[in-house]
Amino acid sequence: MPGAPFPGNQxxxxxxxxxxxxxxxxxxxxEAIRRPFExxxxxxxxxxIGNKSLFLVGMTGFIMGLVLTLQTRxxxxxxxxxxxMPSMVGISIIREIGPVITALxxxxxxxxxxxAELGSMKVTEQIAAMEVSxxxxxxxxxxxxxxxxxxMVPLLVIMxxxxxxxxxxxxxxxxxxxxxxxxxxxxxxNLTFGDLIPATVKTFFFxxxxxxxxxxxxxxxxxxxxxxxRAANSAVVIASMLLFVIDFIAVLVADIFYxx
Amino acid sequence: MEPLIEIKDLxxxxxxNRVLNGFKLGLYEGENLVIVGKSGSGKSVLLKCxxxxxxxxxxxxxxxxxxxxxxxxxxxxxxxxxxxFLFQGSALYDSMTVRENLEFPLxxxxxxxxxxxxxxxxxNTLRSVGLAHxxxxxxxxxxxxxxxxxxxxxxxxxxxxxxxxDEPTSGLDPITSKEIIELMLxxxxxYQASALIITHDMDCARVISNRMIILFDGQNHAEGTYxxxxxxxxPVVQAFFK
Ligand SMILES: Nc1ncnc2c1ncn2[C@@H]1O[C@H](COP(=O)(O)OP(=O)(O)O)[C@@H](O)[C@H]1O
Ligand SMILES: [Mg+2]
Numbered sequence: 001m002p003g004a005p006f007p008g009n010q011x012x013x014x015x016x017x018x019x020x021x022x023x024x025x026x027x028x029x030x031e032a033i034r035r036p037f038e039x040x041x042x043x044x045x046x047x048x049i050g051n052k053s054l055f056l057v058g059m060t061g062f063i064m065g066l067v068l069t070l071q072t073r074x075x076x077x078x079x080x081x082x083x084x085m086p087s088m089v090g091i092s093i094i095r096e097i098g099p100v101i102t103a104l105x106x107x108x109x110x111x112x113x114x115x116a117e118l119g120s121m122k123v124t125e126q127i128a129a130m131e132v133s134x135x136x137x138x139x140x141x142x143x144x145x146x147x148x149x150x151x152m153v154p155l156l157v158i159m160x161x162x163x164x165x166x167x168x169x170x171x172x173x174x175x176x177x178x179x180x181x182x183x184x185x186x187x188x189x190n191l192t193f194g195d196l197i198p199a200t201v202k203t204f205f206f207x208x209x210x211x212x213x214x215x216x217x218x219x220x221x222x223x224x225x226x227x228x229x230r231a232a233n234s235a236v237v238i239a240s241m242l243l244f245v246i247d248f249i250a251v252l253v254a255d256i257f258y259x260x
Numbered sequence: 261m262e263p264l265i266e267i268k269d270l271x272x273x274x275x276x277n278r279v280l281n282g283f284k285l286g287l288y289e290g291e292n293l294v295i296v297g298k299s300g301s302g303k304s305v306l307l308k309c310x311x312x313x314x315x316x317x318x319x320x321x322x323x324x325x326x327x328x329x330x331x332x333x334x335x336x337x338x339x340x341x342x343x344x345f346l347f348q349g350s351a352l353y354d355s356m357t358v359r360e361n362l363e364f365p366l367x368x369x370x371x372x373x374x375x376x377x378x379x380x381x382x383x384n385t386l387r388s389v390g391l392a393h394x395x396x397x398x399x400x401x402x403x404x405x406x407x408x409x410x411x412x413x414x415x416x417x418x419x420x421x422x423x424x425x426d427e428p429t430s431g432l433d434p435i436t437s438k439e440i441i442e443l444m445l446x447x448x449x450x451y452q453a454s455a456l457i458i459t460h461d462m463d464c465a466r467v468i469s470n471r472m473i474i475l476f477d478g479q480n481h482a483e484g485t486y487x488x489x490x491x492x493x494x495p496v497v498q499a500f501f502k
Contacts, residue, residue: 117355129351132311133365133418134337 024216028146031139038144045148053109053156057102061160064101065093065167073175082176089168090187095199098161100247103206106153107239111214114145115235118218119228127219142219146211153207154200198254205246213239262325263288264422264454265310270319272305279305280316281478285456287422292448292455294465296500297475303458304348306475307424310456311345312336324421341369344415344423344453348430350407352399358410359395362386362417372418381417388450389413389443405436409443416451423448425457429464441467462500474500 069089076082118141121127130137165187172178214235221231263286272280279302287293297303308314309321312328321328323339331339353361362382366373374381386392389409399407408428415423428444429437441464448455459465465472466486474481474489474497482489482497490501 121353124349124354125347125351126353128308128313129345129347129353129414130364131313132340132343132345133368133415134340135365135368136337 020220021212021216024219025212027138028143028212031136032143032147034139038140041140041144042147045144046152049110049148049152050155052113053106053152054159056109057105057156057160058163060101060105061098061162061164062167064097064160065089065164065169066171068093068097068164069168069171073171085172085176086168086178086183086186087190090165090191091195093164093168094161094191095195096247098164099157099199099203099206100243102157102160103153103203103210103243104240106149106156106207107210107243108236110149110153111210111235111239112232114149114211114214115218115221116228116232118142118145118215119221119231122219122221123223123225123228138219142215145215146208149211149214150204150207153210154203157203157206158200194254194258198250198258202246202250205250206243209242209246210239213242261288263322264324265456266320266322267310268320270306270309270321271317272302272309272314273317279478280309282319283475283479285473285480287454287456289454290452292457292468292470294457294459294469294472295475296460296462296465296472297458299460301475302478303475304426307345307426307456307458310424311340311343341365341372341418342421344418344420346408346411346415346423346425346428348426350399350404350411352407352411352414354399357396357398358386358391358402361399361410362414365414365418369418385413385417386410388416388447403436405432405440408432408440412440412443412447416447419451420453423453423455425455425459427459427461428457429459429461434463437461437464444468460500 069085072089073082073085076085076088118127121141127137127141130140165184169178169180169183172183173180217231217235217238221227265285265287267286268284270280270283271278283306285293285295295303295306305314309316310323310328312331316329324342326335326339328336328339353364356364359382362385363378366378366381376384383392383395386395389412391406391409391413394402394406394410399410402410412428425444428440432440444455444457445468447453455468457464457468469486471484472486472489473483476496482492482494484492489497492498
């Protein structure tokens with residue numbers, strides 16, 4: 001809303017947007033199950049999303065593993081608990097740090113590019129052009145992007161976790177002369193399904209949130225080039241906040257189910 | 261004869277801003293109807309109401325005999341395939357090649373694919389706008405005039421009965437404008453489509469129109485052929501012919 005002067009208006013605007021997001025989500029599910037599916041575009045989007053974030057996610061994952069291990073090692077040494085290093089680092093990366101950091105990076109990379117792309121398609125009337133040729137732009141643009149993000153973010157997290165553990169291994173190997181086998185044996189011995197399943201399930205929700213927010217902001221971006229910038233920017237901000245909310249809920253739910 | 265597009269008492273406002281204020285028109289088979297109006301007078305809004313990119317507030321709005329407001333999505337989409345829309349800024353899909361731009365509507369309306377097959381249809385349509393050699397280029401590699409032609413080809417590929425042109429010559433230099441106008445005349449004949457053309461380019465109106473409507477204050481201010489209107493003594497009408 002252009003310059004909502006009263007708090008009442010802001011509140012109204014907030015509820016209006018929330019309602020719109022809800023309708024958008026419902027529409028996503030309705031259109032996602034209706035034939036025909038846009039398979040080619042889905043594959044293309046999966047490829048684009050994966051390809052765009054692969055390097056960045058791998059890089060940050062690797063550094064994350066290095067830093068985490070380097071920083072915790074002295075403390076663990078002090079307590080004479082160096083032997084627990086692999087399992088400790090493994091659990092924290094797989095359960096929390098890997099998914100959250102990777103998802104945040106994806107929010108920045110994927111969320112903003114979806115927001116900007118759909119925003120500029122909206123502004124240049126490409127979305128309207130699809131509509132007037134009797135095709136369904138929501139299905140072609142939105143459904144495929146949300147699905148692609150939902151599928152690709154978990155894969156990227158798994159990849160990032162793996163690279164991260166490898167980074168951690170390098171530190172352990174050179175500082176503590178731990179062998180590859182011992183390192184990964186330690187990790188997997190102490191990992192339970194209670195660690196793996198909630199950590200994986202929540203990454204699907206992360207991906208869904210990133211795709212949804214990016215698409216929503218882009219699809220409903222306002223006229224003009226400034227609208228495109230705003231769409232990209234608010235997609236990142238809102239998606240990042242949403243990730244923490246989802247993470248919190250995921251931890252609560254996992255807590256109930258697995259009684260950690 | 262039943263009009264292809266029939267509009268009566270059309271009203272559309274955005275908040276306090278009354279854009280269309282009881283507008284009416286009838287577009288008949290084989291006709292090129294030109295609507296002229298100042299910039300910001302609601303010309304684009306009128307076209308968008310016709311294909312329901314915008315919802316009109318009230319009034320009668322029939323396309324091919326079907327009342328557009330309240331039409332279900334499926335029937336609306338069927339009607340939209342019969343109505344081509346050339347956007348003011350071309351609106352080519354910038355992530356797709358020229359070929360994919362033309363294939364996009366066709367693949368989603370398989371009933372429109374004739375016995376020649378998609379590939380030949382795309383090529384033939386590109387030939388009729390004289391740009392067959394650009395088939396594998398991206399829109400950004402084309403000049404503004406070429407983009408406008410490709411956009412025209414993209415609306416032609418579904419073989420619409422009506423084409424709506426939103427300022428087909430805007431943003432183009434005089435020579436390119438002239439080429440576009442000639443191309444419009446050519447494809448109108450080739451595809452036997454009727455056209456509703458919105459413009460404030462009087463050269464365009466002179467060459468292409470069978471009949472003109474002057475849109476002013478959201479209403480039909482004057483109506484007639486180009487030569488009739490050019491002799492009018494009404495100052496509003498005269499302003500367009502200066
Ligand atoms: N989606 C919209 N929301 C609000 N106002 C609009 C919208 N579209 C057009 N308008 C307003 O309607 C009026 C007519 O616009 P338009 O039809 O684009 O003019 P033109 O005759 O130059 O094509 C303008 O005052 C414009 O601000
Ligand atoms: Mg306009």
